[in-house]
Amino acid sequence: MNTRIERQSPAGFNLTPEQVQRRDHWPVALVYAHEGPGPWLVDLSHCPKWDFQSSGLAQLKPWELAVPERPGNCTLDGRGVLLSRLNGTQALAWHVGGSVCAPPQLPEGTDVTDAAVLLGLVGPHLFNILEKLSALDFFSPGRPVPFLVQGPVSHVPCKIVSFSNRPTEQDALLISCARGYAHDMVHAVLEAGREFGLRPAGERAWVGWVDHFMQHKGS
Secondary structure (H helix, E strand, C coil): CCCCCCCCCCCCCCCCCCEEEEECCEEEEEECCCCCCCCEEEECCCCCEEEEECCCHHHCCHHHCCCCCCCCEEEECCCCEEEEECCCCEEEEEECCCCCCCCCCCCCEEECHHHEEEEEEEECCHHHHHCCCCCCCCCCCCCCCCEEEEEEECCEEEEEEECCCCCCCCEEEEEEEEHHHHHHHHHHHHHHCHHHCCEEECHHHHHHHHHHHHHCCCC
């Protein structure tokens, strides 16, 4: 029997995208109508997400990448693999580059893609939006970017990766939480961003920013 597997995002914008690409059984929204100039909220829940737990994290090389040494530090490579150190024995890897990613062949890794929602925010005023939802501190001058912070956003335990340590006109954030909070998290973020013109956007808005970040990394 030929069974068609269909995976669905827990976020749901209740919008019909103009362009869709099927990727690993996910219908990935690439573009929505009337996205505007930003800021944007992008559903990235389809992106592969892996959890690594080991007392020997320093020896692990998921996708041939070294796990950052210090908790909170992250690395983003040209393939769009974001590797973040959580603590002494745990790391996260999110593939946010907009393409198919082969799973890492490591017994210490667990695929958590379907267990968590992942939201990307791109554009200006992101920190103004986030300060309505969280008391976490994202301003640490000199702190290497990207970096990860753990704590509540709209009273929900989250992992947040910031690609800037000061407000600019083109910031980016990633917010991840348990799948069951997806609907409420999307509603809270969109409501907080309403006065700043925050709108849902397709994956291309996020991937375009990642490409820009990688081209100017270190400059």
